[in-house]
Amino acid sequence: MKNTAKKGGQSDPVFELIAAEKMRQKEGLELIPSENYVSEAVLLAMGSVLTNKYSEGYPSFKGISSLSEAVSGGDGFVAPVDSGAVTEGLEASEKAISEEILPNYRYYGGQANVDRIERLAISRAMRLFHADHANVQPHSGANANEAVYFAWCEPGDKILAMNLAHGGHLTHGSPVTRSAKIYNFVAYGVAEDGDIDYDELERVALEELPKLILVGYSAFMKIPDFDRVAAIRDKVAKKAGFEVLLMADMAHVAGLIAGGVHPNPLDHGFDVMTTTTHKTLRGPRGGLILSRGVVSSPLKKCEKKLANIPTLIDKAVFPGTQGGPLEHVIAAKAVAFREALLPSFREYAAKIVENAKALAAGLSQHGFILQGGGTENHLVLVRVQDSFGVNGKFYEKALDLVGLTLNANSLPGDKGAAFKPGGVRLGTPAITTRGMGIPEMQQIADWMYAVVQICVKAADEKGLAKFDDELKVIREEVREMALKFPVPAIS
Ligand SMILES: Cc1ncc(COP(=O)(O)O)c(C=O)c1O
Numbered sequence: 022m023k024n025t026a027k028k029g030g031q032s033d034p035v036f037e038l039i040a041a042e043k044m045r046q047k048e049g050l051e052l053i054p055s056e057n058y059v060s061e062a063v064l065l066a067m068g069s070v071l072t073n074k075y076s077e078g079y080p081s082f083k084g085i086s087s088l089s090e091a092v093s094g095g096d097g098f099v100a101p102v103d104s105g106a107v108t109e110g111l112e113a114s115e116k117a118i119s120e121e122i123l124p125n126y127r128y129y130g131g132q133a134n135v136d137r138i139e140r141l142a143i144s145r146a147m148r149l150f151h152a153d154h155a156n157v158q159p160h161s162g163a164n165a166n167e168a169v170y171f172a173w174c175e176p177g178d179k180i181l182a183m184n185l186a187h188g189g190h191l192t193h194g195s196p197v198t199r200s201a202k203i204y205n206f207v208a209y210g211v212a213e214d215g216d217i218d219y220d221e222l223e224r225v226a227l228e229e230l231p232k233l234i235l236v237g238y239s240a241f242m243k244i245p246d247f248d249r250v251a252a253i254r255d256k257v258a259k260k261a262g263f264e265v266l267l268m269a270d271m272a273h274v275a276g277l278i279a280g281g282v283h284p285n286p287l288d289h290g291f292d293v294m295t296t297t298t299h300k301t302l303r304g305p306r307g308g309l310i311l312s313r314g315v316v317s318s319p320l321k322k323c324e325k326k327l328a329n330i331p332t333l334i335d336k337a338v339f340p341g342t343q344g345g346p347l348e349h350v351i352a353a354k355a356v357a358f359r360e361a362l363l364p365s366f367r368e369y370a371a372k373i374v375e376n377a378k379a380l381a382a383g384l385s386q387h388g389f390i391l392q393g394g395g396t397e398n399h400l401v402l403v404r405v406q407d408s409f410g411v412n413g414k415f416y417e418k419a420l421d422l423v424g425l426t427l428n429a430n431s432l433p434g435d436k437g438a439a440f441k442p443g444g445v446r447l448g449t450p451a452i453t454t455r456g457m458g459i460p461e462m463q464q465i466a467d468w469m470y471a472v473v474q475i476c477v478k479a480a481d482e483k484g485l486a487k488f489d490d491e492l493k494v495i496r497e498e499v500r501e502m503a504l505k506f507p508v509p510a511i512s
Contacts, residue, residue, distance in 0.1 A: 043511050048500045049424035050465065054400040054448020055239070055273060055300045058455070059357065061510040066356045067305045071135065071349035078127035079335060080136035082154070082316050084117065085144040118144060126319055135348045142351050145358035149279045150294060151287050152311035154331035157354055158338050158346040159308030162272045162297035166192040167200055169293055169310060170233065172330065172337035173266045176203050179231035183217070184208040187433045188241035190270065207231060211433055215393025216243045223253045230261040236286070237270025237295070240430050240446050242396040244283060245269075251290030264327045268293045274398055275309075276301025276450065279361040280370020283398060287313055292330055301373065301399055301450045304357025307350050310334050369453065373399045376449040379459045383466025389473075392432060392444065399448045404432060406443035411476040413442040419476050419485055420445075422492050424499040425468060455506035464502065468495055 046058070059067075118140045122133050139157060146155035159165035170180065180200075183189035187210040191198055194206025207229045209222040217236075226234060234254050236245050251267060258265045269286035275296035277283035286294050294311045298304035312331045317323065319335035339346070360366060374397070381395045384403060392402035405416050413429030420427060431442035452461065475492065479485045485492065 047508050047511050048503050049426055050499060050503055051451035052425055052427040052447040052449075052465070054446060054450060055297075057276075057300060057303045057450045058508050059299075059303060059305060059353075059510065060360060062356045062360070063303075063305055063353045064510050067349055067353035069349050069352060071138070071352050072347070074131070074135055074348050075129045075345045076127055076132055076135045076139075076348055077129060077339060077345045078125065079319050079339070080125045080127070080132070080139045080143075081123035082140075082143070083123055084114075084121070085140055085147065114144065115141060135351075138348065138352045138355060139346070142355035142358060145355055145362065146309055146311060149358055149361055150275075150311045151285060152294070153314055154312050154316045154334075156310040156312075156331075156334050156338050157351050158343060159295075159310060160343060160347060160350075161306070162190075162270070162295065162308045163192045164338075164342060165295040165297075165308030165310050166190075166270060168334060168337040168342050169266075169268055169295055170200055170204055171341050172333040173325065174204050174232050177205055178233070179205045179207055179229050180233045180235060181207050181209065181222070181226055181229060181231040182235040183238050183241070184210040184433075186431055186435065187211045188238040190237065190239045190272070193235060193237060193270070211241070215241075217241075217245060219246065219249050219253075222250065223256070226253050226257045227260060230257060231265065232263070233266045233268055235268045235270060236291075237268070237272065239273060240400065240402055241273075242393050242398055242400050242402060244397045245286075247284060247286045247289035247291060254290070266293065266327065266330070267291045268295065270295050272297040273300055273400065276303060276361065276366075277370050277373065277398060280367045280373075282367075282370045282374055287311060292327055293334070298354050298357060301370070302357060302361060303369075303450070303454065304361075305350050305353035307347070307354055309354065310338070372458070373449050373453045376453050376458065376462050377401060379462035380447070380449060380466060383463045384469065387466060387470035389469075399450050401447050402430060402432065403445050403447070404443060405445055405473065409473050409477055411473055413445045414440060415482055416445055416473060416476055418482055419472050419479075419492070420469070422485065423468065423472060423495040424503065425465065425472070452506075455503075455508060457506055461502065461506075468499065471495055 119137050125132055125136050142157040143155045146157060182193035185195055194201050207225060209225050210218055212218040236250055254265050254267045269291050271278060271294050274283050278285045292313050296309050298309050299306040312334055314328050314330040317332045319332055323329045323332045377396045377399050381391055381401045385391060390404040390408045392404055405411050405413055417429040427445050427447040429442050430444045430446035432444040435443050475488045479488055
């Protein structure tokens with residue numbers, strides 16, 4: 022990919038900007054908890070000629086459901102790819118998948134290679150997450166969520182999800198989304214201790230009798246009690262007299278689940294799990310839907326029953342909400358799933374959490390008040406307004422100046438304007454990929470304290486100009502440390 026800017030004798034500024042972005046990623050520290058750095062192999066698959074191919078529809082699912090059954094082991098944790106007998110099973114199955122050409126459910130010819138690639142992606146995803154079925158086609162996390170709602174709900178049906186201001190995602194019922202115009206979202210929230218208010222969840226669920234209960238979040242730092250929510254679902258279904266779909270949106274923590282350091286909702290009674298593939302899972306930008314149930318032909322009619330959810334989801338993704346799948350991205354997902362099956366990914370996942378805890382402890386020592394008192398996953402929510410009287414947006418901008426990238430985030434009970442929230446959200450997936458550990462977490466906490474002190478003195482963004490020299494010193498220190506930890510695929 023060298024000299025692409027000058028290919029054909031023409032210079033395209035797009036490539037200069039990509040080069041500039043490489044430098045930004047290399048010289049700064051990425052603390053946005055939903056970002057990560059992919060491997061060279063993932064990039065290679067994503068930038069491949071598969072982008073040239075149309076493949077509306079699906080490959081055959083024959084022979085891949087048995088793979089997850091054979092290897093998931095039932096202990097709630099992932100069996101690493103290269104662990105003895107399991108590896109032999111996997112390699113044999115993968116060999117069969119990559120060699121066998123089967124009749125498919127596609128609408129175009131020329132599918133032999135993409136079929137086999139998509140089958141590998143599906144089988145690896147199922148193995149990682151103990152699912153009966155995987156749909157690897159959603160273009161993004163938002164598309165994945167919409168497809169599940171569309172698969173199960175009718176217009177006007179109720180969906181119970183986490184309050185956005187308490188950590189839920191826009192796609193969980195924000196009035197600005199298409200889903201919120203179609204379905205009737207009701208919300209539960211978090212309690213004082215930062216954990217889900219399960220009593221409220223149960224009360225609202227039994228009052229509202231939703232068709233779908235969703236556990237998922239973008240800014241939440243506890244491990245959910247999936248068993249408790251599954252028991253609530255059973256009570257709701259009994260009272261309502263209809264089946265209730267239990268869905269988990271694990272976009273943020275999928276990599277922690279794959280790495281065995283976070284429970285898997287599919288092992289705790291959930292029917293469906295959606296995720297993005299680009300956050301802790303460290304794959305290409307995209308979505309993924311995993312489900313429990315009977316796998317069947319996506320072309321056949323099927324009744325809206327929980328048992329049929331894999332097929333209902335396939336139909337809802339294509340043709341329900343998307344057209345041709347992005348097979349270059351699906352290939353990159355397959356590569357990332359294989360990486361996530363390796364024992365080294367389990368170490369990576371454990372290290373993400375260890376680093377997040379160390380970062381939280383370092384921030385607490387400096388007097389930052391943390392939502393929920395700390396973290397159990399990859400993410401820390403800092404009550405910066407309550408701690409130092411500095412709003413989240415101002416702090417985000419000041420940290421940008423020194424090369425520390427995170428995002429302002431609203432907090433439960435935030436009184437300020439939406440664009441001036443009281444908190445910031447940060448996390449450790451990307452810096453852990455670079456190989457950073459406990460000493461670096463302490464150093465980042467020290468810099469964050471130094472910058473918040475400057476914000477206090479500067480009072481507002483304009484005032485920061487007076488502290489240019491101090492900010493420049495920190496910027497240099499950040500750059501120096503960042504360059505010691507290479508970003509994968511950026512030389
Ligand atoms: C919990 C959750 N669900 C869904 C999404 C949407 O993912 P995407 O941006 O890929 O549409 C996000 C993204 O931040 C998320 O945090």
